[in-house]
Amino acid sequence: MGTLSGNPLLSLEDAQQRLLDLTTPLPIEHVDIDRAFNRYLAQPLIASRTQPAADLSAMDGYAVHADDLQGPWRVVGESAAGHAFEGIFGMGEAIRISTGAVLPEGADAVILQEDLARNGNDLVLTGTPPDPADKHIRRRGMDFAHGTTVLSAGTHLGAAQVGLGLAAGHRHIAVRRRARICIIDSGDELAIDPLACAPHQIPASNGIMLGAMARTLDVDVQRLGPVPDTLDSLLAAFDAAADADLIVTSGGASGGDHDLVRPALDVWGAQIDFWRIAIRPGKPLLVATRDHQGRRQVVIGLPGNPVSGFVTGYFFMLPAIRALLGAATPRPASLQSRLAAPVKTNGNRRQFIRAYWNGVDVVPHPQQDSGALLSLSQSNVLIDRPAHAPAGAPGDTVSIFLLQNGGIA
Structure with missing residues (x-):
């Protein structure tokens, strides 16, 4: 039985786990590695070759015998x-060698070219x-050997990982x-055209915002709406999303009459x-x-306030997408930083405060209203x-989540 009206609010982690x-x-499908960037590996990747396949020089210089280092x-x-x-x-002979070149048979030392003087031969x-003598040598198999598991299932395939896969x-x-x-924007107050937005309306910005968040992962996004606040309109939108793996609604998930x-x-x-x-906003x-x-379709109903929708999209929509794509760790990880400005005592719900992080200190934004997109x-x-956290002072350590939302994060 779900957690509905009258039942205790779920914590963030408990709710995330239930969703996952x-x-x-x-x-699973098999794709050319050129198309694998920003996806998640579905099976362990086993090296079918050894890297490097031979002893190589790590520097430009001359290959010699280790027992003949004085010349x-x-x-x-x-x-x-x-x-x-x-x-x-x-002995008494040397081979000119460049970075990445195969070490000649019998050579077991490389002397840097700047430590030598050459006159003719x-x-x-x-x-x-x-x-030691082999300081500038990359030994065969230094990186990985044939049969080594180089990437585990669930690994996110960034630039380094696709390069490794090919290597x-x-x-x-x-x-x-x-x-x-499929992202469904709902609400009678939403205007699809921001240039034709009456005073009683607001532009339908949540759908494009959530779609942009989703597209940071390897997904196909369908957007529907704005959908009017009628049962028939919402049912038609859900029917139009019948092929979606994940349906995300924005607005209409509270307990009001509409x-x-x-x-x-x-x-x-x-x-x-x-x-x-038990969080705010969201x-x-x-x-x-x-x-x-x-097959099972998952539906996530997000709040209509734009910041609430963004925060819950970050903590729920994106982890759900990562889980669909096979991520080993679908939830975002936090970092530690220190406050550069004070924060107030928190209430009985865990709060996520918008802030700017310069890589060292974090500055809370003065505007924390859940409808404020500029902040x-x-x-x-x-x-x-955390819930009931005491007031924080400059220099206090806090946990932060990176948003990849502009700036340096």
Whole structure:
């Protein structure tokens, strides 16, 4: 039975866990690694080759024998990146070698070119030989060996990870199917055209904001609305979203006479799992599911106030999408920072304060109204204030969440 009116409010973590427990990763598909960026690995990635495949020089210099570090030497050949020295060489001889070139057979030391002086093919030591002798050598398998698990399932595939996947010998890798997200803006007060917005209306900015948040992940986004505050209109919108893996509504999830998302979901055949959580902004959050054509759809009803919608989208919509895509850690992680300005004693709900973080200190924004989008756009973090937290003074340590919302975060 869900947490509905009259029941205790769920904590953020309990509500997130209930949502994630309802969310099943999407089916696996194999894609060219060029198309894998910003997705999540669905299966462990095992190296099919060794990197590096041979001993290489880490610097420009000369390859010599470790028992012959004082010289002088005679240069008898060269090993360049992509063009290995094919012969053999003995004591008193050296091979010119470039960074990334294969170490010649028998060589076990590289002396930096700035520690040597060359006259024709004659080479003498003028600086300090390497200590240890193999200091400037990248040994075979230094990075990874054939058969090593280089990436675990659920890893987010950023630029370094796709580069690693190719280096490990993979042209195709397993990821989850792209998620289909439908965002429904609802409310009679919403105007689709900001240039034709009557005094009793506000521009329908939540849908485009939430769609932009969702598109930071690998998803297809469908936007519907603004949808009028009628049961039939909401039912038609839910029917239009019947193929979505995740449906996100904005507005209409509170308990007022014109908040019809809950009754519409009941008629549509969805089951309410919980409603309302112990945070601000964002208390009237709703989560429901519907079993449709052999698969489960998840519905998240977000508050209509834009900052409330953003904060709950950050803590619920984005983790749900990451879970659909197979992320090992779908929830955002917090960092520690220190206050640069005071904050007031908090009430009985956990609060997330818009703020700007400069990499060292965090400054709370003076405007914290849940309808104030300007202050949200000027913030790049949320300060996490526990329920009943005492007043905070400059220099106090606080937890923050990075928003990737402009600025440096």
